[in-house]
Amino acid sequence: MHTADQSAFDTAAYGYTQVAHYVGVPEKTLRRWAGEDGLLIAPGANALSFNNLAEAHIIKAMRKTHGLALQGIRKALKELAETRQSDHPLLEEEFATDGVDLCIRDADAVINLSKRSQREFREFVSLYLHRIKRDDSRRVAQLYPFIVTEEASEPMSISISPTVSFGKPVLAGTGISTSVIVGRFNARDSVDELAREYGVSSVVLEDAIRWEMNKGKAA
Numbered sequence: 001m002h003t004a005d006q007s008a009f010d011t012a013a014y015g016y017t018q019v020a021h022y023v024g025v026p027e028k029t030l031r032r033w034a035g036e037d038g039l040l041i042a043p044g045a046n047a048l049s050f051n052n053l054a055e056a057h058i059i060k061a062m063r064k065t066h067g068l069a070l071q072g073i074r075k076a077l078k079e080l081a082e083t084r085q086s087d088h089p090l091l092e093e094e095f096a097t098d099g100v101d102l103c104i105r106d107a108d109a110v111i112n113l114s115k116r117s118q119r120e121f122r123e124f125v126s127l128y129l130h131r132i133k134r135d136d137s138r139r140v141a142q143l144y145p146f147i148v149t150e151e152a153s154e155p156m157s158i159s160i161s162p163t164v165s166f167g168k169p170v171l172a173g174t175g176i177s178t179s180v181i182v183g184r185f186n187a188r189d190s191v192d193e194l195a196r197e198y199g200v201s202s203v204v205l206e207d208a209i210r211w212e213m214n215k216g217k218a219a
Contacts, residue, residue: 008162009139012047019048022145022160022169023056030056037070039077041087050162054132054140055090061128062103064150068121076103091140096129127152144172147207148214157207169211171204181205182212 016034020027030048034040039059040052048056062068080089080099089095100122127150135141141163144156159172169178176198184194191209195202 008167009051009141010043010049011162012042012044013050013162013167014048014053015046016048019053019056022053022143023060024146025056025060033059038074039070050143050160050167051088051091051140053160054143055088057131057143057145058090058095058125058128061125064124068103073103076105091132093134093138096126100125131156145169145211147211155204155207157204158211171198171200171208174198174200176200178208178212181208185209 014022016027016030020030023030030040033056034042034048034052040048040055042052043049059073062073063070076099077089080092080095080102081087084092084094086092089099092099104118104121130152131144131146132140133142133144142159142161144159146154147157148154157172158169158178160167160169164170165175165177170176171178171181181194185191185205191202191205194205198205
């Protein structure tokens with residue numbers, strides 16, 4: 001059973017613009033997922049939770065590879081929610097195994113995936129799932145967004161957790177907000193100066209600056 005701070009994971013904490021920025025999708029797409037597509041159960045009319053953020057991260061992977069049909073994803077998630085008795089089946093630990101297979105199978109009515117395509121799909125979704133970390137109770141507790149490219153080699157320099165810095169993106173392993181870093185950089189503090197002051201690698205700071213500047217360009 002999850003601890004008392006579960007509400008922090010389900011409460012309204014982010015605007016749609018923020019989540020679109022963090023996940024790297026257009027805001028109108030995100031709103032459709034939470035609206036007519038019914039893929040996200042939002043806690044409020046104009047706000048999303050941390051769990052919604054993590055779900056959107058995974059849905060993006062499912063949609064990006066082979067354009068997996070929304071109808072198929074929605075049908076699969078409904079079945080998963082019923083069999084797992086979960087409000088967030090995408091975040092269940094078992095999703096990486098039978099959940100992915102179920103989504104592929106349900107989408108076959110719309111698109112035909114060869115065995116090779118299924119393997120590629122699973123590998124791509126697993127790449128996204130690898131950026132999600134669980135706590136001791138096996139609940140999704142942290143998301144490490146991609147910095148620039150969506151590849152396995154991308155560093156996990158930034159983390160987002162509802163229990164750290166009020167859910168703001170921070171330099172991984174610290175409480176240092178990425179928005180503070182880019183704000184000071186834009187105010188002409190050098191990366192070297194910031195590295196000395198905060199005691200972190202200049203490479204990590206550069207990642208934070210790139211992410212803050214690039215992820216606003218969701219396509």
